[in-house]
Amino acid sequence: MDRRLTPATDRVAHERLRGLIDRPAFTAGHLARLAVPLADLLTAPDGRRDRQLLFGAEVTVIETRGAHSFIEAAPDGYCGWVQSAALSAERPAITxxxxxxxxxxxxxxxxxxxxxxxxxxxxxxxxxxxxxxxxxxxxxxxxxxxxxxDAPATDPVAVAESLLGTPYLWGGNSRSGIDCSGLVQAALTACGKACPGDSDLQRAAFPATPTIRRGDLLFWPGHVALAASETLMIHATAFAMAVIWEPIPDAIARIEAAGEGPFLGAHRP
The missing domain is CATH 2.30.30.40 (SH3 Domains)
Incomplete structure (x- = not known):
C-alpha cells in the first residue's frame, strides 16, 4: 500500500482497512478541521514535509501521539502527521x-x-x-x-497564472511557497476538480492524450506542468525557484539535457 494514501500508523489503522492490513488496533477516527492558515503534513511526528494543508481542510484523525496527530486529508486522501494544536473539532458549514x-x-x-x-x-x-x-x-x-x-473557478490555467512568481517550495501548497504538483492541485481544486497531491499520483489519475491543449497536464519523471496552449506551459520549478511560464519545447529540451528524464506525455483532467 502507498504510504501516502494509507490511513494507518504502525499502531492504528482506519476501520476500513480491517482484514487488509495487520495492526494492533483499528478505529473509525474522528473528524476535525485545520484551524490555522497553513500546516505541514509530515512523514512522521519529527519527519520531513510531504505536503501542506490549508485553513479549513477537512481531516480524519486516526491517532494522536504526543503533540502530533496522524490524519487522512479530504478530498485527496493524503495521509501524514500534523501538529494536533492546528486542528479543531468545530466544523461550521463551509460556504x-x-x-x-x-x-x-x-x-x-x-x-x-x-x-x-x-x-x-x-x-x-x-x-x-x-x-x-x-x-x-x-x-x-x-x-x-x-x-x-462561493462558486468554483472555470479555468485552471488562469488560477495557476494568478500564482506567477510564487516561490518554489518542496511540498508547498500555498502562496508562500508551492511546488509543481501543489500548483496543479491548487488550480484543479479551485475549479472543482478532484486532484491528487503528488505528480506520480496525478499522472496515474488522469488519462493520457496524444495531443496537447490548454488545461492538460504535462509530465516528466518527478515533475508536472500545466499546458496553457500547444506550445506554452506554466509550472512551479526549482530551475527558476518560482512559478513561471516556459515554452513547452524549451522545457522538454532543457529538462532532458539536464539529465532529469524524458518528456512522458500529456494527460487530460
Whole structure:
C-alpha cells in the first residue's frame, strides 16, 4: 500500500482497512478541521514535509501521539502527521473559498486594522455575515469580499497564472511557497476538480492524450506542468525557484539535457 494514501500508523489503522492490513488496533477516527492558515503534513511526528494543508481542510484523525496527530486529508486522501494544536473539532458549514492568490484575516471589518493572519488561495471559509466589503467568519475574523468566492473557478490555467512568481517550495501548497504538483492541485481544486497531491499520483489519475491543449497536464519523471496552449506551459520549478511560464519545447529540451528524464506525455483532467 502507498504510504501516502494509507490511513494507518504502525499502531492504528482506519476501520476500513480491517482484514487488509495487520495492526494492533483499528478505529473509525474522528473528524476535525485545520484551524490555522497553513500546516505541514509530515512523514512522521519529527519527519520531513510531504505536503501542506490549508485553513479549513477537512481531516480524519486516526491517532494522536504526543503533540502530533496522524490524519487522512479530504478530498485527496493524503495521509501524514500534523501538529494536533492546528486542528479543531468545530466544523461550521463551509460556504466560500479564498479565490485570490492570498488574503488577510482581520479582527474587524476594517482594512486599517492590523491583520490576524494570511490565508492562501484555496482556504475554505464558513461565512456567517457580510458587513460592508467584508465577510465575517464563523471561526472569527473578517476577510475582504474581493478575495473570496462561493462558486468554483472555470479555468485552471488562469488560477495557476494568478500564482506567477510564487516561490518554489518542496511540498508547498500555498502562496508562500508551492511546488509543481501543489500548483496543479491548487488550480484543479479551485475549479472543482478532484486532484491528487503528488505528480506520480496525478499522472496515474488522469488519462493520457496524444495531443496537447490548454488545461492538460504535462509530465516528466518527478515533475508536472500545466499546458496553457500547444506550445506554452506554466509550472512551479526549482530551475527558476518560482512559478513561471516556459515554452513547452524549451522545457522538454532543457529538462532532458539536464539529465532529469524524458518528456512522458500529456494527460487530460
Amino acid at each position: 466560500h473559498r479564498v479565490s485570490a492568490p492570498a488574503t488577510h484575516l482581520y479582527p474587524a471589518p476594517d482594512m486599517k486594522q492590523p491583520e490576524i493572519a494570511s490565508l492562501s488561495l484555496g482556504a475554505r471559509l464558513a461565512v456567517t455575515a457580510i458587513s460592508g466589503r467584508f465577510a465575517s467568519l464563523a471561526t472569527g475574523g473578517h476577510v475582504p469580499l474581493q478575495h473570496i468566492s
